[in-house]
Amino acid sequence: MSEKVNIIGAIRTPVGAIGGGLATLQARELATIAIKALLEKTEVDPARVDYTCMGWVMQDPRSPNLAKTAAEFAGVPSSSPGTTFHENCASGGAAIHSLARRILLDEIGLGVAGGVESMSNVARYLYTGRIRNQLYGDMTLVDGLFGALTDVNVGSGELMGLLTERLVERYDVSRDEQDEIAYRSHHNALAAWADGFFDDYVIPVEIPQRRGDPKIVAKDEGPRPITMDQLSGAKPYFKRDGGTITSLNASSLNDGAAVVLLASEERTAELGLEPIAELRSWHNVGVDREYMGEGAFKVVPPLMERAAVGFPDVDFFELNEAFAAVLGGAFHDLPDLDPDRTNQWGSGISLGHPVGCTGARQIVDMVHQLHRRGGRVGVTTRCVGGGIGSGEVVSLPS
Numbered sequence: 121m122s123e124k125v126n127i128i129g130a131i132r133t134p135v136g137a138i139g140g141g142l143a144t145l146q147a148r149e150l151a152t153i154a155i156k157a158l159l160e161k162t163e164v165d166p167a168r169v170d171y172t173c174m175g176w177v178m179q180d181p182r183s184p185n186l187a188k189t190a191a192e193f194a195g196v197p198s199s200s201p202g203t204t205f206h207e208n209c210a211s212g213g214a215a216i217h218s219l220a221r222r223i224l225l226d227e228i229g230l231g232v233a234g235g236v237e238s239m240s241n242v243a244r245y246l247y248t249g250r251i252r253n254q255l256y257g258d259m260t261l262v263d264g265l266f267g268a269l270t271d272v273n274v275g276s277g278e279l280m281g282l283l284t285e286r287l288v289e290r291y292d293v294s295r296d297e298q299d300e301i302a303y304r305s306h307h308n309a310l311a312a313w314a315d316g317f318f319d320d321y322v323i324p325v326e327i328p329q330r331r332g333d334p335k336i337v338a339k340d341e342g343p344r345p346i347t348m349d350q351l352s353g354a355k356p357y358f359k360r361d362g363g364t365i366t367s368l369n370a371s372s373l374n375d376g377a378a379v380v381l382l383a384s385e386e387r388t389a390e391l392g393l394e395p396i397a398e399l400r401s402w403h404n405v406g407v408d409r410e411y412m413g414e415g416a417f418k419v420v421p422p423l424m425e426r427a428a429v430g431f432p433d434v435d436f437f438e439l440n441e442a443f444a445a446v447l448g449g450a451f452h453d454l455p456d457l458d459p460d461r462t463n464q465w466g467s468g469i470s471l472g473h474p475v476g477c478t479g480a481r482q483i484v485d486m487v488h489q490l491h492r493r494g495g496r497v498g499v500t501t502r503c504v505g506g507g508i509g510s511g512e513v514v515s516l517p518s
Contacts, residue, residue: 122384125220126395127514128230129162130484131321132378134340135472136240141337142375143240144327147176147476148183151190151236154377157323158232159194162381166195168391170228172202173219174379175211175235177476178242178268179204187215191232206476209442209502210404210510211235212378213479217402217512219382229387234379235481237474239265241375265373268475271505274410280505281358281365284443287413288364293448295364299351301444302369302469304459309343309466317465317492321484342372342472369444371468378480380487397487400497400513401427407507415509416440416501417450420457424499427513431456434513435495438482440502441468465489478502483512490516 133154136142142150151174159166174187183189188202207214212235219233242265248254270277287293312318318340326334346368356363357370383393403423407414416439424430437457439450447467450457465471465485468478482500490498501511 122223122226122386124385125223125399126383126385126388127380127397127399127487128164128383128388128393128395129158129381130396130487131158131161131323132481132484133325133376134322134337135342135374135376135474135481136337137341137472138240138373138375140341140375141327141335142238142325145238145375146182146241147236147238148186148190150238150375150377151186152193153325154234154236154379155191155194155232158379158381164381164391167197168230169196169200169232171200171219171222171231172196173205173215173231173233174202175205175207175213175215175476175479177206177208177211177237178239178264179206180243186236207508207510208505209440209475210479210504210508211476212481213402213483213502213510213512216380216399216480216483220399220402223382223384230381230383232379232381234377235477235479236377237476238375239373239474242268271409271412279358280412281370281443283410284365284413284445285359285363287411287449288445290411291449291452293445293452297448298364298369298444299348301441301447302351303346303348305441305463305466305470306343306346308464309340309470310345312465313339313343317488321488340471342374343466343470365443365445369469371442371473374472374474376472376474376477376481378477378484380480380483395517397490397514397516400515402512405509407509409507412505412507413443413446413449413503415507416446416503417453419501419509419511420454420499423501423511423513429497429513434497434499435461436464436486436489436493436498437462438467438486438500439463440473440478440482442473442503444469446503479510483514486514490514
């Protein structure tokens with residue numbers, strides 16, 4: 121039985137803006153592109169993939185059990201099973217956690233795990249029409265995307281941004297702090313792209329056109345040279361009277377896919393594979409749904425304890441910026457969390473937040489950040505609608 125989970129490969133697509141360069145591709149297509157590129161990059165025969173796990177939040181009937189079908193379209197044999205996960209913003213992480221458990225339990229030796237989202241293609245739903253008293257009359261379509269950004273179990277239903285205004289008050293996070301976090305996010309991401317850190321593992325995606333050559337989407341579409349004047353000039357979006365969260369210090373809506381290839385120690389040796397990292401630990405905690413943003417930082421201490429590391433041992437952190445206020449709350453709650461080691465390549469505000477993909481995207485980016493910036497240990501976490509914190513510790517091979 122394997123005592124560790126090796127990461128053999130880690131790639132992702134660019135993160136596209138909603139309605140942007142990746143918008144014509146369904147979630148299944150994005151997942152297939154990522155899985156195929158991962159197997160090609162690691163030079164692993166698709167026939168050796170024992171299992172595929174993928175996170176996907178905005179699931180709909182066009183791609184039932186996306187993990188299985190996306191892997192098949194990428195060349196994985198039909199005899200290899202797959203499971204699709206829905207854990208809100210932690211879905212990509214949940215898929216990776218599940219595959220890792222299968223490896224540690226000796227159920228499988230090698231598999232693909234990750235996450236995907238095409239928020240550009242979220243369906244609008246008709247919830248009526250199946251019972252007798254709805255045989256006649258007009259019916260209203262409900263926006264599935266807007267619904268996914270709302271916690272219907274808080275009051276009469278509250279948007280995630282309004283929930284986070286509660287976090288702002290609990291942790292006394294100022295508007296200036298939030299705007300500064302958003303500023304750093306964009307400029308850190310732009311600097312990382314300019315320095316070529318993303319170049320060899322963010323895979324260009326070809327977008328077929330009716331006529332002529334396909335268009336190529338090769339870079340994240342979110343990072344931009346935003347100014348503090350622009351940030352401070354934005355009006356509160358969720359709480360118009362006295363609110364602090366704006367459209368500029370919150371994450372965006374996006375499309376993208378990210379995947380890793382995981383293997384047991386035995387399968388790594390058998391196939392002569394070279395690990396690029398180790399998945400040291402993973403963990404979830406529960407928090408009050410009214411303060412769901414707390415999950416991103418309440419998970420940090422128990423997660424690090426599971427990996428037997430302390431704050432001085434961690435080279436880089438990424439706490440997903442669903443909202444800048446979440447990271448602001450983290451700095452207030454965790455005094456040892458160093459801003460100069462946190463979100464150094466950007467996060468949800470700049471890179472984007474394709475919800476089912478984000479957990480996997482964070483892990484993929486962290487693995488490469490450790491390699492490119494001389495680190496050894498990285499921590500990735502995220503808050504989750506409904507009241508969960510989810511995270512991982514990854515390290516370079518010892």
